[in-house]
Amino acid sequence: MQEAKIKFDHVTKIFETRSQTITAVKDYSMEIQAGEFISILGPSGCGKSTLIRMLDGIIDTTEGDILIDGVKVNHKGKKMPSSVLRKLGFIFQQPNMLPWYTVRQNVALPLRVFGLKGPEWDNRVEELLEMVGLKEYADAHPNEISGGMLQRAGVIRAMVHDPEILLMDEPFGALDEMTREQMNMELLEIWEKTGKTIIFITHNIEEAVLLSSRVYVMGTNPGRLVETVTLDLPRPRKLSMITQKDFIEYRQLLESYIGEIDLSKIK
Amino acid sequence: MAQSTPVRRTPKKERDPKRIIAPLVVLAVLYIGLEIFLRVFNVAAYVMPTPTHIIQATISSFHIILPDFLFTLKIICVGFCIAIPAGILLAALFSQFDILVKAMQPVVIWLVITPMITLIPLMTLWLGTDPNLRVIIVIIQATPIICLNTLNGFTHVEREKLELARSVGASKLQTFVSIIFMNALPQVFTGIKLGCIFSTIGAVSADFVSRGQGLGDRIIKFTKYSNFEESYGCIILIALIGITLYTVVEMIEKRIVLWKK
Ligand SMILES: Nc1ncnc2c1ncn2[C@@H]1O[C@H](COP(=O)(O)OP(=O)(O)O)[C@@H](O)[C@H]1O
Ligand SMILES: [Mg+2]
Numbered sequence: 416m417q418e419a420k421i422k423f424d425h426v427t428k429i430f431e432t433r434s435q436t437i438t439a440v441k442d443y444s445m446e447i448q449a450g451e452f453i454s455i456l457g458p459s460g461c462g463k464s465t466l467i468r469m470l471d472g473i474i475d476t477t478e479g480d481i482l483i484d485g486v487k488v489n490h491k492g493k494k495m496p497s498s499v500l501r502k503l504g505f506i507f508q509q510p511n512m513l514p515w516y517t518v519r520q521n522v523a524l525p526l527r528v529f530g531l532k533g534p535e536w537d538n539r540v541e542e543l544l545e546m547v548g549l550k551e552y553a554d555a556h557p558n559e560i561s562g563g564m565l566q567r568a569g570v571i572r573a574m575v576h577d578p579e580i581l582l583m584d585e586p587f588g589a590l591d592e593m594t595r596e597q598m599n600m601e602l603l604e605i606w607e608k609t610g611k612t613i614i615f616i617t618h619n620i621e622e623a624v625l626l627s628s629r630v631y632v633m634g635t636n637p638g639r640l641v642e643t644v645t646l647d648l649p650r651p652r653k654l655s656m657i658t659q660k661d662f663i664e665y666r667q668l669l670e671s672y673i674g675e676i677d678l679s680k681i682k
Numbered sequence: 683m684a685q686s687t688p689v690r691r692t693p694k695k696e697r698d699p700k701r702i703i704a705p706l707v708v709l710a711v712l713y714i715g716l717e718i719f720l721r722v723f724n725v726a727a728y729v730m731p732t733p734t735h736i737i738q739a740t741i742s743s744f745h746i747i748l749p750d751f752l753f754t755l756k757i758i759c760v761g762f763c764i765a766i767p768a769g770i771l772l773a774a775l776f777s778q779f780d781i782l783v784k785a786m787q788p789v790v791i792w793l794v795i796t797p798m799i800t801l802i803p804l805m806t807l808w809l810g811t812d813p814n815l816r817v818i819i820v821i822i823q824a825t826p827i828i829c830l831n832t833l834n835g836f837t838h839v840e841r842e843k844l845e846l847a848r849s850v851g852a853s854k855l856q857t858f859v860s861i862i863f864m865n866a867l868p869q870v871f872t873g874i875k876l877g878c879i880f881s882t883i884g885a886v887s888a889d890f891v892s893r894g895q896g897l898g899d900r901i902i903k904f905t906k907y908s909n910f911e912e913s914y915g916c917i918i919l920i921a922l923i924g925i926t927l928y929t930v931v932e933m934i935e936k937r938i939v940l941w942k943k
Contacts, residue, residue, distance in 0.1 A: 471849050472849065472851070473848045473849055494848075494851060497851045503849070505846075505849040507842060507846070509842060511843065511845075511846055513861065515867070515939075515941050524860075525850045527860075528852045529850065529851075556941045557941070558941055
């Protein structure tokens, strides 16, 4: 078998706060191949964000290793090297734009930090702005554009340095239903065009089934992997599929793993 | 919060002529009102001279006032211009270390509250009586308030913004320049604007204590010889220095801090 693009090898994360010790992620292992679109599904507080933030070098692991392309990337107390971070693009739950920069400057921020200069990168910024319909708002400040547009800017900021892996932490959770559906479809298009590896975090079962090839179901207390479900649904996925029989079956299967909690109602 | 329609929100307010005209109207009304009130009720000049008399007297005595005006202007401007970078740099230094923030914040607050003219008698002992030393009073009066506000900005950054920096592997310097400093800019400007006021107070109160030169000193002299019109003229000049500084800072702020409505 091919070497995994991303591998979690018995990863544990423990938070020590003044009053308590929280095991946010316990003994988590998974392997993701290059070009896959997978989802991590679970209720609020089950450690989804913690998991993906360890992979993006935002926080340390407590135990276990994370490997990208077979190379261990987590080293206690050390910043993740630039060469690794360049392979990753992180999309936050909130747009997380810097209000003092224009949309264009925000989108180009990773380029500045990674030291990627030149006309080809400038062109890439413009192409991405064009792709998500932000071209004419490129010189606006974030407080001048709508939430949906801000989140689009967040998506292309994560893609601007052409990373091989996109990490998305409930990226469209703050958007209204219709915008979210639209963004999901745009995301699938981007994935089909670019072949990036995508880890998509959500607490929405339908979204997980619609988008991904495999769903990792997490449970709380402690945050851990409960079940892995491979989705044998045709591609390209379409919104109309949500009423089809096998789609509904997958949805019900995942609901049964999650238990009584109706995740779509959790906000 | 989330809006889905790709519609640009209402653009920032264009320069509104009302914002310039309205205060001028208030000023004119005040001027005329005062003039009429003081004349009708025959208020004594040592209580309050009429605005017209103040202006007339101030203009005719201006050759006496001018050297003091220039002296005070110099003290305020030099002190203020040193206090700005001093306050910001100190805040930047403190913000690098959590312990230093905790240790220095109460000290800075303590310095903000202390009226620095209380140091003048002692300073005269240490440094001599050169009037230019009043700059030091301005600096130590204005620096703490600038430092305090800036520090407040430096230490209140949303966690997500710092995580963004981490997720692209930004260096400490990049994070400071692009996120921590920019995030603090509105507060930095608040500190600087307060610094204008503190500088002016510092300079004039130093004149009161040390005497010999400056608008503060000139007010005391005029009052002593019953030139109340000129005293009021000097007060207005001091206010003008403060207001002008404040306005300049505010104009610069509006040019730079574009993201605040
Ligand atoms: N920095 C932190 N310090 C202490 N506890 C934390 C921290 N970050 C997350 N946690 C805790 O870890 C658990 C998992 O949180 P999180 O990963 O954000 O869950 P999810 O993203 O699935 O909602 C929660 O109980 C949360 O309170
Ligand atoms: Mg989360």
